[in-house]
Amino acid sequence: MVASTRVPSSRTSQRHLVGVAAPPLVALVALLAGWELMTRALGVPAFLLPPPSAIARAGVTDAAGLAMATLITAEAAVAGFALSTLLGVLAAVLLATSRPLERALYPYAVLLQTVPIVAIAPLLVLWFGPGGRAVTVSAFIVSVFPVIANTLAGIRSVEPSLRDLFRLYGAGRLATLVKLELPAALPSIVTGLRVAAGLAVIGAIVGEFVAGFSEGAAGLGILVLSAYRQLRTDLLFAAVLCAAALGLTLFGAVSLTGRRLLRRWHPSARG
């Protein structure tokens, strides 16, 4: 975000990276060391709070199961995110066509955000059956609102003079959408998608808690539940770490793609 007047060289950007990455890494190491020492010194039972070393061990011994679960959750989260991108942008484009339509429908879009997904997840099971599809829909419902809201705001904030320009040259509705509104809204859309990426993972895992029980395909949400029932707290922690890594990866991929798309013209992608 910070606009730098210096021309960035690869050397300075590397130094920049170290500057950004070092403090949280130091904090992490300190935290882990403290955690390990505390649990050992105080003799905390492993089912309450396992030491980091135990979590690491669980991560290694259950690596195959964790990887499988992560993949299954990733599939639902990515599918839900893709649905959000497609339908969210489409909905915003529709809402942007008229103020009365926006006033009539936007409250329901807001409702999507406030509805407790845990409460409607059983409905999703009834409608879509247990398993991947219900989980995908859960990821979609949780993540679609920021896409709609940000896309709509982006389209609404197109410079009026640019609209005049398109009108003067006889541009039709579709040309204005494709050549003016969507490109102008792209920075906002990317912002919405970044938020949606993290939410899609959360939506998928919450969806799995309720709707994820299907034969042979247990995602991270199921793994968390079964680890909890067996008091395998070390495995539970490892699964949570996998979920966090999945969310970060999706968020990173979306951010990177957004930067690529906006690199040449938008200040948020510079410096």
Added chain:
Amino acid sequence: MGEASPSRERGVRVQIAGVRRTFEGEGGEVPALAGIDLDIAAGSFVALLGPSGCGKSTLLRLIAGLDRADAGTIRVSPEADAGGATFAGGVVRSAATSTAFVFQDAHLLPWRSVLDNTALPLELAGVDAATRHAAAREELSRVGLSDAEARTPAELSGGMRMRVSLARALITRPRLLLLDEPFAALDELTRGRLDDQLRALWAELGMTVIFVTHSITEAAYLAERAVVLTPRPARIVLDRTLDLPTARAATIRLTPELGREVQVLQEALERGGA
């Protein structure tokens, strides 16, 4: 700067009769234009002067057909073509009148290259890529930006951006060119250069130019005719054909003739209550 007998048949005549425009504001009605009558000959260069907020942009948008008047008529037509129905509030155009608008800011599309920005009007008109790019290159060389075609607007100076905006306006060979304080945000030197460039383009292409400005000196230097408006709601206080040689060059900026015209315009602005 050679301005010998420019061809004037390309321009259009603009006839404005009894035009009123009132906006609905927060605290009631805001009258912007209160009965404007103006007949602008084809191919002329007219400067519109007036205090801030008096309704200059409103008038320009009405002429461009971007807004509708509450009363009165605006007719934009080639000199030869006297026919055609008029209707209240609307702008009447003959088929062959194309209008271009240059705003105070360049208003380029930041995600497009200079070349694609310049070619935009042709692209929207459905012209194929090869043809419109060739036309855009020609316009860019006309405004002296041939070597910048691959850059994006963020990589240009303010003056260069304004020149791209001018090139984009000229690419459709408009018969009416409307400029709303186009160079106001630029430094004096750049502004002077662009003034000269605009005069030269007008002399070469012969379109009708209506130029809104705050600068009295710029108005006197550029235009053949100056129209001075009162504060809101705008009325015309002075409509004057400037007594200056047709061929203008930077040296004229220092002559007593220009000084005299500036003074006349200044007095009219003050008389109007600015």
